[in-house]
Amino acid sequence: MRNASTGILTAFLGAAQQVEVVLDSKPVADHWEDQSALEGYTVAGLAGHLARGVLTVERYLDAPAPPDATEATDAAGYITAVLGDHDPVDSGFHRSVRARSLDTSSAGASALAREVGRARLALQERLDGSTLGRRVEVLQGVVITVEEYLRTRLVELVVHLDDLAVSVGQENSKDCPQDAYDEVAIVLVQVAARRHGALSVIRGLARRERHPDAIRAF
Numbered sequence: 333m334r335n336a337s338t339g340i341l342t343a344f345l346g347a348a349q350q351v352e353v354v355l356d357s358k359p360v361a362d363h364w365e366d367q368s369a370l371e372g373y374t375v376a377g378l379a380g381h382l383a384r385g386v387l388t389v390e391r392y393l394d395a396p397a398p399p400d401a402t403e404a405t406d407a408a409g410y411i412t413a414v415l416g417d418h419d420p421v422d423s424g425f426h427r428s429v430r431a432r433s434l435d436t437s438s439a440g441a442s443a444l445a446r447e448v449g450r451a452r453l454a455l456q457e458r459l460d461g462s463t464l465g466r467r468v469e470v471l472q473g474v475v476i477t478v479e480e481y482l483r484t485r486l487v488e489l490v491v492h493l494d495d496l497a498v499s500v501g502q503e504n505s506k507d508c509p510q511d512a513y514d515e516v517a518i519v520l521v522q523v524a525a526r527r528h529g530a531l532s533v534i535r536g537l538a539r540r541e542r543h544p545d546a547i548r549a550f
Contacts, residue, residue: 341459343512344482347489348386348452350507354493355379356445359500364441368499370492372430375499379444380437381429382496385488386448387436388470389455392481398469407483408522410474415550483519490516523549 354360360379368378405413416425437444464479476484493507524547525533535543 338461339511340479340482340486340515341461341464343509343515344486344489345452345456347486347493347508347512348448348455350493351382351386351489352445352449352452354496354507355383355441355448357500359502360496361441363500366499368495370495370499372426373433375496376437376441377430377434378492378496378499379441380435381433382489382492383444383448384433384436385485385492386451386455389481389485390451392468392470393458393478395469398467398475402467402469402475404467404475404477405480406476406522407480407487407519408526410470410476410480410484411487411519411523411549412526413474414471483515486512487516487519520549 536547
């Protein structure tokens with residue numbers, strides 16, 4: 333049986349490699365200045381946001397370790413804490429996210445793809461089963477293990493690869509291996525359960541007559 337931690341690392345690196353391929357593709361270059369399928373983002377901005385799902389891992393690995401007494405959360409806890417109740421378009425939080433994303437994309441699609449490739453190879457060398465339990469302090473001061481942070485990055489990569497594919501007319505593409513989709517589905521169900529209650533999620537998945545409305549993580 334595959335070690336669960338190693339599985340997360342493999343899924344993350346595989347998704348990161350797909351990000352590199354997609355960013356360096358002709359459809360992305362052709363639609364670079366267009367509005368994307370994600371409200372508030374151009375294709376360039378969305379590409380920058382997607383790339384940051386890989387690039388921020390290096391940054392947090394290089395930061396000082398958090399105090400030992402600080403409790404670490406898991407991937408669902410991170411997403412719940414960071415998203416909070418921010419409006420996904422008009423909040424100051426999301427405006428700043430879009431600004432950072434657009435700034436990251438300023439060098440262009442091919443240069444961005446090369447930077448993602450460089451970061452992916454560096455992370456492939458740095459990360460293994462012995463480093464995934466290390467604790468890091470990430471966005472908004474949240475403390476999380478490297479393994480759980482990779483789970484949050486995998487959510488970002490899988491969700492926004494789909495956003496980007498839809499934005500450039502490639503909506504029928506399947507960009508990631510099945511284990512990446514499976515892992516993201518687990519995290520999103522956990523997020524939805526924490527935001528709406530586990531029973532509501534179960535009813536939403538299994539009993540349409542009791543809970544006809546969609547239950548979403550975001």
